[in-house]
Amino acid sequence: MLLPEYFVERFCEIYPENSDNLLKTFEIHKQVSFRVNTLKTDIESALKELETEGLHPEPVKWYSEAFTIPAQLKDRLTHSKLFENGQIYIQSLSSMLAPIVLGPKPGETVLDLAAAPGGKSLMIAVQMKNDGWLSVVEPKKDRFFRLKANLERGGVTIAHTYMTDGRSVGAKCPAMFDRVMLDAPCSTEAKFSSFDPKTFSYWSERKIKEMSKLQQRLMESAIKSLKPKGKLLYATCSFAPEENEMVIDKALKKHPELEVLNIQLPIENSVSGLTKWRKKSFCEDVSKSVRILPTETMDGFFLCLLQKN
16 A cells, blocks of 8 residues: 555544554545535436436435546546536535535525535525525635636626635624635645555655644634534544544634534445544544545545534
């Protein structure tokens, strides 16, 4: 296995009981998952169109709009008319769980604080039925324009896009949003692949610490921007406790008005958040957060749903 030795060591510490099997998932070409964009088409029409292009997607049991195809057919999917017209969107299954847990509703004000490339923003707009206000934030110019193009192609009409640093949003928009999505920039450990060294060439413990500082500042901004009784979903595609439970723990200690809500997921490959990491212990409520375990079809992911009381 080509994965960094120290990453494997840390991973085995985080998941001591099943680490061998979980590590094998980094050696697999995973199925490609996508979502039918019901702002622009319906499921039946989309599937018929894909069949004419020689694709026969498998439905995902827990989400009627999601489907998978074998990894080797990805090019055929990305060159399909449906993909080019924004009628389908390629997105990891773990990532789809974040908007499901956040649960935005039509007519609400919603913020996606680190939104590029736009898959979750698009899904939020679908859940809101294009009714309400969706603020979408991305600081990097190239990613911002890609995000904007994805939302336009997907038929989103309620998005207000801002090329700005998410850390400044809370001060500019205090107590403005019913729901906030913070899928934070992270060390992307869950996207590592043992046959592609580029996926982990930048990785180090220093990178984890750097990301953790950024995440804590984005979390502060997200909390400030949230209305009383508003809900905040914090997510990463990292396994590192410094980027996950530690960020939640610090937020809870600083903001006694925050409550961790229980998350019910329609999948079996999940475990509770850690309450300890090495010499650090976290608030007991941090265990209500959820770690999605990597499988042959899903990437690892971290989710925590908070309410401001």
